[in-house]
Amino acid sequence: MGEILALDASGLTKVYGSGHTEVVALRDASMRVRRGEVVALLGPSGAGKSTFLLCVGLINPPTRGGIAIGGRRVQDGARSFGDLRRFRRENIGFVFQKSNLIPFLSAIENVQVVGELIGRPPSLARRRAMELLEALGVGPRAFNMPTQLSGGEQQRVTVARALANRPSLILADEPTAALDSKRGRQVMELFRDVAHEHGTGVIVVTHDHRALDVFDTVYEMEDGMLKPAAHEQVAETVRQPGTA
Amino acid sequence: MSGWSDVTVYTGAQQEDLLLRGSVDRARRQIQLFRVLLTLISAVIMALIIYTLTLDKLHPLALLKLIGAPNRTIIGLILQQALIMGGLAFGVGYGVGLKLFPMFPRRVLVTNDDLLRVAGIVLLISVFSSLLGIWKAMRVAPSEAIG
Ligand SMILES: Nc1ncnc2c1ncn2[C@@H]1O[C@H](COP(=O)(O)OP(=O)(O)OP(=O)(O)O)[C@@H](O)[C@H]1O
Ligand SMILES: [Mg+2]
Numbered sequence: 001m002g003e004i005l006a007l008d009a010s011g012l013t014k015v016y017g018s019g020h021t022e023v024v025a026l027r028d029a030s031m032r033v034r035r036g037e038v039v040a041l042l043g044p045s046g047a048g049k050s051t052f053l054l055c056v057g058l059i060n061p062p063t064r065g066g067i068a069i070g071g072r073r074v075q076d077g078a079r080s081f082g083d084l085r086r087f088r089r090e091n092i093g094f095v096f097q098k099s100n101l102i103p104f105l106s107a108i109e110n111v112q113v114v115g116e117l118i119g120r121p122p123s124l125a126r127r128r129a130m131e132l133l134e135a136l137g138v139g140p141r142a143f144n145m146p147t148q149l150s151g152g153e154q155q156r157v158t159v160a161r162a163l164a165n166r167p168s169l170i171l172a173d174e175p176t177a178a179l180d181s182k183r184g185r186q187v188m189e190l191f192r193d194v195a196h197e198h199g200t201g202v203i204v205v206t207h208d209h210r211a212l213d214v215f216d217t218v219y220e221m222e223d224g225m226l227k228p229a230a231h232e233q234v235a236e237t238v239r240q241p242g243t244a
Numbered sequence: 245m246s247g248w249s250d251v252t253v254y255t256g257a258q259q260e261d262l263l264l265r266g267s268v269d270r271a272r273r274q275i276q277l278f279r280v281l282l283t284l285i286s287a288v289i290m291a292l293i294i295y296t297l298t299l300d301k302l303h304p305l306a307l308l309k310l311i312g313a314p315n316r317t318i319i320g321l322i323l324q325q326a327l328i329m330g331g332l333a334f335g336v337g338y339g340v341g342l343k344l345f346p347m348f349p350r351r352v353l354v355t356n357d358d359l360l361r362v363a364g365i366v367l368l369i370s371v372f373s374s375l376l377g378i379w380k381a382m383r384v385a386p387s388e389a390i391g
Pocket of ligand 1 (some may be wrong): 025
């Protein structure tokens with residue numbers, strides 16, 4: 001007892017559809033992420049990785065299983081406690097494969113809006129957005145519209161947005177798929193630094209085995225089942241999660 | 245005089261009323277009907293415009309929901325759009341009126357009261373025409389932002 005976990009997901013099962021179109025996307029998946037821990041989630045296509053993130057991100061409820069984030073129990077099966085949207089904007093940051101910026105807002109506004117949603121005064125939200133963009137190396141592009149940014153720049157703005165509410169949990173679904181391996185690695189390292197610095201739990205779905213040494217823990221998902229990665233090469237590169 | 249059965253006595257005002265009632269009153273009622281129809285039609289057109297504009301933005305709206313924006317914010321965005329449109333329409337209408345009315349065969353009288361009333365009607369139309377768009381926006385699932 002005592003330690004507050006960034007995420008405590010237990011026994012998550014997700015069934016899509018019913019009858020002969022039924023797909024069991026998650027089977028009794030459990031994961032505990034400490035504050036400051038960076039977790040990689042590997043697995044073949046269709047294994048259920050995105051489904052897992054959608055469940056713990058409080059976007060799609062699981063069919064069974066419980067979710068606690070930052071020590072607060074928020075989901076028990078399909079039943080949720082409290083206003084999930086509010087919980088998301090205050091506690092979770094999202095990054096997805098496609099950059100997913102709001103097209104009619106500039107880069108800085110895309111980040112700023114998150115701060116304003118959690119009740120920061122606009123000037124403060126803007127200042128903080130600028131700091132994040134600068135830290136991510138896209139400060140000079142702050143006033144560009146998303147379409148005027150390269151894929152990598154868009155992705156970094158998305159990362160800035162995910163950090164803007166100082167979440168206790170960051171969920172990233174193949175955030176580096178659109179980046180070259182150098183930039184991809186930079187984004188992963190950024191996640192790690194943020195996690196270690198602010199005590200944020202981070203889960204990153206990735207196919208990039210070269211950057212696995214950045215992570216504290218590596219899980220593998222197969223056919224809806226989640227297990228710690230046993231892969232030789234993975235085991236060597238992954239450090240002990242002592243930093244958390 | 246009013247005692248005589250085959251004659252009716254009218255005051256000046258009554259005479260005026262009598263003369264105006266027939267043809268002018270019918271014309272006025274037709275214009276009134278016309279106006280109501282125009283108002284309804286513009287409301288429907290505006291609702292359709294706002295609806296398609298909302299359909300256009302379903303993805304970013306889903307995204308806003310995903311990052312936790314409350315419904316209040318989303319409704320606000322749509323209303324804001326409608327009010328801007330309404331305001332523009334009012335402005336354009338007023339401007340065109342100023343240019344056009346002097347060319348009419350009769351003098352057109354627009355009082356401040358009229359303007360205020362029209363502004364009120366525009367406001368109402370804007371709000372009502374947003375309802376369809378708002379209804380659609382409320383139904384979009386946050387997960388649609390990442391399909
Ligand atoms: N909305 C849905 N309705 C029905 N089935 C779904 C839905 N979303 C996912 N599935 C199914 O659930 C299973 C897991 O999908 P999921 O997207 O979680 O896989 P994934 O591990 O993220 O794969 P990828 O690496 O290709 O992104 C798949 O068989 C998929 O077809
Ligand atoms: Mg996926």
